[in-house]
Amino acid sequence: MIVGVHPLAGFDKLLHYRVPDSLQASATVGALVRVPVLNSLRLGIIGEIGAPRDFPVDRLKSLAQVVHPFPALPPDLLGLARWMAGYYACGLDSIIETMIPAAVRNGAGLKQEKLLTVERHLSEEEITQLTKRAPQQARLYRFLAQQFKPQGRGLVLKRLGLTAAVSSALVKRGVLREETRRVDRVAYADDWAHGELVASQPHQLNSEQSAAVQAVAAGLTAEKFSVSLLHGVTGSGKTEVYLRAVDAALKSGGGVVYLVPEVALTPQTVARLRSRLEAIAPGHRVVVWHSHLSEGERLDGWLALATGEARVVVGARSAVFAPVQNLKLIVVDEEHEPAYKQDETPRYHGRDVAVMRAKLTGAVCLLGSATPSLESYANAQAGKYRLLQLLQRVDDRKLPHIDIVDLRIEAMRQRTLPALSHKLVEAMRGRLDRREQTILFINRRGYSSSMLCTKCGHVEECTHCSIALTYHRTDETLRCHLCGDQRPAPLRCPQCGAPEIRWRGLGTQRVEEAVRRVLPRAKIERMDTDAMAKKNRFRQILGDFRTGKIDVLVGTQMIGKGLDFPNVTLVGLIDADISMHIPDFRANERTFQLLVQVAGRAGRGDRAGEVIVQTFTPQAGAVQFSRHADYAGFAESELKMRRDFHYPPYRHLIHHLFRGPNPEKLKFFAEQWAKLVEKEFGDRLELRGPSPSPIEKIKDEYRWQLWYFCASATKVVPRLAELRSKFAWPDDLTQVLDVDPVNLG
Ligand SMILES: [Zn+2]
Ligand SMILES: [Zn+2]
Known part of the structure; x- marks a missing residue:
């Protein structure tokens, strides 16, 4: 038996090996193996069984080890890896390394624990004798005989103040049984133990929600690939729809990938999802997947999914690669979030990869957002995706009233550029008197250039x-x-x-100071990326805010993600303009998304909410459409602009970055390369640049860039990658291709 292996050795090649008899049963396509490469053993993935014809089989080396008795990359993931290598122009090895967590590749050991149970029950007489002869053994026996399930040896011995010799003696005599078992490290397990988080209850669905659930369930029954776009206004109960869909997928025996943006992956979201999933699908273990996991947690979760022990994974972007068996459903919550795009190699978009994985597997993909990306919305309009809409808030709650404050007028009145307008200050005072809460958002997207x-x-x-x-x-x-x-x-x-x-940009700190000046009695807290770095601080502030210990919370938009604070009746957006004028054709889209999401934070309880938006450009479309949460109106006007300027979603955009210590050289090679590309592609590709990047120099490296616009990335990228690999680049020049970039700023 011969297999072709993709070694993870820093190059992108398929090498062939002979499989010894003892390994043949487990050497399947997608298996993680160890193979000799040059003079060392390397990990690799079996990419194919068999060898090309006329292959010098007798000179092949042997496969050294099959790491797991099941494929590390099931067929759909291997197919996905190959598609990504072509689409994003990057090496298959780097994609495989992204798909299989380092913890699994390193083969980190599992945390093992010895468990004790009673093997043979003793009679009263035997116990009496044992107590006389070996009182310590008797104590251990009596304790264990009262337990319903096996107990961790270390913990029991410590608790009873005994040594391991005591349990060993009983094990030797056949009274106790000792077994070794894997211990699962469940992320956020401590939250459960302390009952800090309240399990959310299943809700009654309204008619729009029911219709959406039925549509997705029908897709699951059909057992073929489809994509639905769930557009639901903030507070319309999208999560309920996702959960019912998950339930349906699990009941049909399938597995589920549930993606949320990394920033939204707070313990609160995870706890709520997990408790609801466990309520609707009892007995299912939910694996949580995000960047803060320890190696051990990651390995345990991965193994549970790969072996089929767990069938649901909830996680950020990279959870799209989780080895879920018999995948039936992929949910992408907040599908418009730029955080789904990875900004290092491989530069993939989690949502797009999710759609492709669903396609390769024949699964249902459910994308959801209050402000869908225009890419997804255009796909829905073109009939490629099914559009599901939730236009009512649950319990018919009203959308909050949005007030626009014209900062030009405010600047004139106050004779300076104010952080807080009169209107916002008055509104905050009112909230403080009524013991209601305020959130102030500071826009941190882009930079002030x-x-x-x-x-x-x-x-x-x-x-x-x-x-x-x-x-x-x-x-x-x-x-x-x-x-x-x-x-x-x-x-x-x-x-x-x-x-x-x-x-002039405003920092969270300056805004906090301004609030202190006008509301000296208020309890104010600030939350930004610095606070996020300290995990417990972040959770503590959220906890204090929830329990009403904080009156005004000042922070960047990250505090708004998926959080529900019923007592928040006022939301202020300090500077709507920054996102509107980032040098990006998605600037309006980002602003509209921000305004709608921010507004959605107000009035989630029984009281109506109010939103105050401060801006220098109140007439802008993004601002006006957001006042009435008019997504369809906004999308129509914005898509027209995109069509006129031939921007995505009407064409693909590819970014090509050149970095190096010598700006003249960069410019020269970028221009030479541009000429070559122009000659090769003609009018199949539109070139803009080369030009210096908005940030011309980072860490002593200069940066130039080129943009390509094309109708089909699939047709252009592979050829571009091929040309690139043959071009004579100087050694000190690094270049990076980014297909479908999401941030141009
Ligand atoms: Zn002017
Ligand atoms: Zn221009």
Whole structure:
């Protein structure tokens, strides 16, 4: 028997090996194996059984080991890996390494525990004798005889103050049985033990929810690939629909991948999901998967899924690669979230990969959002995805009222650029008097490199690309980092002539100070990425906020993700503009998403909510459509713009970055390469650039970039990758291809 193996050895090749008789039963496609490569043993994945014809079989080396008796990459994942290698132009080995966690590759040992149970029950007389002869043994026996299930040896001995010799003596005499068992480390297990988190109850579905569940269930029954896009306004009960779908998939004997953005993967979300899943599907273990797991936790979870012991995984982006058996359903919650895109090699998009995995497996993919990405929405409109809508909030709660504050007027009145408008301050005072709570959001998306006139709200845009121009301090220019067009940075606003054309961003700290000044009695807490770094601090603040110990919570948009605070009746968005003027054609989409999501945080309890949005550009479409949560209206106007400028979803965009210590050399090679690409693809591909990146230099490396627009990435990328591998790049130049990038800023 001969197998072809993809070794994980820093190169992308299929090598052939002979399989010794003893390993033939377990040497299946997708198995994780050890093989000799040069002079060392390397891990690898069996990619095929058999050898090409005319192969010098007698010179083959032998497979050394099969690590697990089951495939580490089931056929659908192996197929997915191959698709990703082509689509994202990266080595199969790097994808396999992404799919199989390091903990599994390293073969980290399982935590083992010795358990004690009573093997033979003693009579009263025997116990009496034992007590006389060996009182310690008798104590241990009596304790264990009262337990319903096996007990951890270490814990029992410690508790009774005994040594291992005591239990060994009883084991030797056949009174006790000792067995070794794997201990599962369940992430967030401590939360359960302390009852800190309340299990949520199943809800009655309204008619829209029922219709959505039925549609997904019908897809599951059909047992073939389909994608549904669940568009539900905030508070409409999307999670209920996901949970019922999961239930249906489990009942049909299938497995489930449930993806949420990493930021949303708080203990609260996990606990709620787990308790609901366990309520609707008793006996199912839910594996949690995210970047903060220890190696041991990851390995345990992976093994439980790979062996079919667990059939549900809840996790962030990389959980899409979990080895779930008989996969029937993939849920992608908050599918519009940019966090699904990985920003290092392989630069894959978790949602797109989820759709592809469902396709390869014949599973149902359920994408959901209050503000679907325009890519998904366009697919639904084109009939590729089924659109399911939840337009009512549960219990018919009203969407909060959105008030727009014009910061241009406010700046004039207060004679300075204020962090808080009068309206927002008054509203916060009212909340404080009524013992209700306020959340203030600070927009942290992008960076403050666009020029904005604080007098009239004007932002300089590229005439060719309709995106904000980026301000480069070094030579006082405004540049379009899509097409490279540039002009001198104006000293006065080209629209109104005012000299106030600069951008000042606001930090969470400055806003916190401003709140302290106007509300000296209020209890204020700040939550930003620094707070997130300290895991317990983050949870403590959320806990305090929930129990009403905090009046005003100031933070970046991450605090809003999927959290439910019934006593929050006011939400303020400090600076709606930043996301609107990031140099990205998705700027409006991001702003609309932000506004709707932020507004959705207000009034989740019985009281109506109020939202105050501060902006220099109140007339902008993203702001106006969000006032009425008019997603369809927004999508229509935005898709028109995308169509006019031939942006995604109407074409694919590929980013090509060149990095190196010498800017002249970068420019030269980028230009040579661009000429080659132009010649090769002609009008099948539109090129913009090369031009310096918005951040021209990072850690002593200069950066240039090229953009490619094309109708089909599948047709273009493999050829581009091939050309790239043959091009004579200098040694000190690094280049990175990013297919379907989500952040252009
Ligand atoms: Zn102006
Ligand atoms: Zn441009």
